[in-house]
Amino acid sequence: MTTSFGQSTVLGYPRIGAHREWKKAVEAYWAGTLDATGLEDLAAGLRAEVWRTLRDARLDAIPSNTFSYYDHMLDTAVAVGAVPRRFARLGLGQLDTYFAMARGVDAAPALELTKWFDTNYHYLVPEIDPDTVFAADPAKALSEYAQARDLGITTRPVLVGPATFLLLAKGEDPFARLDDLVDTYARILTTLADAGVAWVQLDEPAYVADRTTAEIDGLRHAYRRLGELPHRPRIFVATYFGDLGDALPALLDTPVEAIGLDLVAGAGNLRRLAAAGPLRGKTVVAGLVDGRNIWRTDLRAAVAAGATVAGLADHVAVSTSCSLLHVPVDLSAETHLDPELSTRLAFARQKVDEVVLLGRALRDGTTSLPAPLPPAPPAWRHDDVRGRLAALRPTDRHRGDYAERAARQQERLGLPDLPTTTIGSFPQTAELRRARAAHRAGTLDDAGYTQRMRAEVEQVIRLQERLGLDVLVHGEPERNDMVQYFGEQLDGFAATTHGWVQSYGSRCVRPPIIHGDVARPVPMTVAWSTYAQSLTDRPVKGMLTGPVTILAWSFVRTDQPLADTADQVALALRDECRDLEAAGIRIIQVDEPALRETLPLRRADQKAYLEWAVGAFRLATSGVADDTQIHTHLCYSEFGEVITAIDALDADVTSIEASRSKMEILDDLAAIGYRRGVGPGVWDIHSPRVPPHHEVVDALRRAVAAVPARRLWVNPDCGLKTRTYPEVEASLRHLVAAAAEVRAS
Ligand code: GLN
Ligand code: ZN
Secondary structure (H helix, E strand, C coil), X not given: CCCCCCCEECCCCCCCCCCCHHHHHHHHHHHCCCCHHHHHHHHHHHHHHHXXXXXXXXXXXXXXXXXXXXXXXXXXXXXXXXXXXXXHCCCCCHHHHHHHHHHCECCECCCCEEECCCCCCEEECCECCCCCCCCCCXXXXXXXXXXXXXXXXCEEEXXXXXXXXXXXXXXXXXXXXXXXXXXXXXXXXXXXXXXXXXXXXXXXXXXXXXXXXXHHHHHHHHHHHHXXXXXXXXXXXXXXCCCCCCHHHHHHCCCCCEEEEECXXXXXXXXXXXXXXXXXXXXXXXXEECCCCCECCCHHHHHHHHHHHHCCEEEEEEEECCCHHHCCCCHHHCCXXXXXXHCCECCHHHHHHHHHHHHHHHHHCCCCCCCCCCCCCHHHCCHHHHHHHHCCCHHXXXXXXXXXXXXXXXXXXXXXCCCECCCCECCCCHHHHHHHHHHHHCCCCHHHHHHHHHHXXXXXXXXXXXXXXXXXXXXXXXXXXXXXXXHCCCEEEECCCCCCEEEECCEEECCCEEEEEEECCCCCCHHHHHHHHHCCCCCEEXXXXXXXXXXXXXXXXXXXXXXXXXXXXXXXXXXXXXXXXXXXXXXXXXXXXXXXXXXXXXXXXXXXXXXXXXXXXXXXXXXXXXXXXXXXXXXXXXXXXXXXXXXXXXXXXXEECXXXXXXXXXXXXXXXXXXXXXXXXXXXXXXXXXXXXXXXXXXXXXXXXXXXHHHECEECCCCCCCCCHHHHHHHHHHHHHHHHHHHHC
16 A cells, blocks of 8 residues: 555654754744744754654654644644634734734733643643634645655644644634534645645544543544545544543544554553454554653563554554653753663653654564663662651541631731732742852852842842731742752652753743652751741741642653652652741641642543542641641642642642632632632732732622631732732732721721
8 A cells, every 4th residue: 555654653743952942043033033034944944853853763654744833733723714803903924923822912912821631731722713714724734744845755744633623722612613624624635635645644632531422423523524525635533642432433433544542641542442343444553652751661561552453453553642742852962861760761752763663563573672671770769768658547648627727827827817928939030040050050159059049038028028918938039940949859850951841832841750769868948948937027938849740740750650659759748848847937838730730631530630639738738737837829720620629638728820710719619618718819920910909909809708808818829930020019019908908898
């Protein structure tokens, strides 16, 4: 068959460049120091580099249109003409319209940014309404295909599929527009076929979450229609991040030529495939290499799984479980990692080799596979931590009765109703960043650095006293990042030097790697918190990142259950809480902004997750006395779905992002009988806008109507590290004044 899929492929590849070239270029374009031609040249160079890399690695089937100027959902929105009127009307050129949708301009706020499934990547949410006019605009896919062809490389253009596109969109019943959108995809496919495209990849990951019968019927219907097109490329429907469930038989019931299944995160896919009986005329693209984590694949196990798939379908190809977008580019850039660790790792480039090897092994059955890894080095094991874990009892996750605790805390703290506070960080000024860079480079010694940071803490304390806040923070000037900071101080973690992963747009993160047992050699935050507390009589909150968030924003070992790793982190935090308490800190905040984002996509898996997630938080926070007040902080998500888990955390006070959703969370909390302290955010810190006094008063009045004043806290939505001092001072002044006004009324 000339149009065979091939033996090996990847579903996508990092697009930021080996040295974050893309980030630098696109930011230069936004700053006006690089023009559009310069930007496009750089993009073309990065694309060519990826395709050549994949070809030279002898990957059979190479994707294109996986490059993006900002985000692949946004690219798909443009490809189907879903450009909201507020942007079209700006009269900007194509590229600037695109960036306006991504980043917003004065006259037109950006599309909403939200989490891509349960990953740490964020996509732009398309806006689809009954009057959205779709129009096929496959220019980007066509030009990438042509660019690769001119380099002698045949590629498979990738688009988000129509059903997932609508399921992830917002507006008035977007999914009702499926038939219209399929018309547009039909036009796109025909155009691609005219250009000589043999295969196209349409991504439908939305079907690994629970879907209604109507949504599954929609999927079947859409691909039947696309499948019946007289003139089209062969269609590969890719799914990832979990089990397809009932959507698998629906998809098999269409004329599409290939189906991609995640066999790493979707353990049930294999069973489902077997139940469907032999698949004639279909290629199964087996996602055997984990696209979301950085460990080397157990190739023997993968070959065995691949062989099982081969017994069920006409043809099997090997792939990554999802796009490699979610892992760093190339392990060979990491020259400072412990060799014991680096031999166990595979980044995107190394995963391509694994896929190629597996593809050959499955075809020939003879390829010799590299030896499996020896067991982890003994130095990664902490028997004391393991012993503590084994000895844990349920009471280790329990504190005294909440009402009693609250009374004792109030006695000790003597706070007014509606106490005012902030979430932890104060602005990370250019000067602070410079000091950190100088410290890293060795031009500022430890003593000089500490002195600089202490001076910052003192200023932050004085500012808060001047503003009249009730509960102070030290401002977190010493923290580069709320996870990395702890990773650098805990055993069992490793940091990479180039392990960047795109989070959204030009923003990249460098997640630490948790490879061994987690232990805390020495206290991590006590010196900073006690220094801050020594400067003031008002309570200063200790500030820690919770176990769930630390795991969510790291690459985590897979050789033991996540729950165990979470508990190990929790034990380290528990010791830190105790040390803070012993040093005189009366309030400790343990941030869990990622609690919602790692919630499993299928409801059936959520209970088990919440059990260990809540358990780990409680383990971390229940070692302190009743009169020590534990706060937690949640943000970046809608928390409605995990509302009972928030209560189960058993924190004394929860601060939670609420200003954009107009305090809805308070109703949700009231509905479950939540009776602890709560601080709904009254200042949207994601925007440079200073909330006017009356707006904060309004928000607080709404809040007081839902929660008794004695349990209500007044705080911003999140930390202030991305804001400037003038914004912070003005906004906090309004916050404190508004609290006083509402208190008095
Ligand atoms: N304490 C952290 C800060 O204020 C919390 C950040 C977060 O929730 N993302 O920066
Ligand atoms: Zn936050």
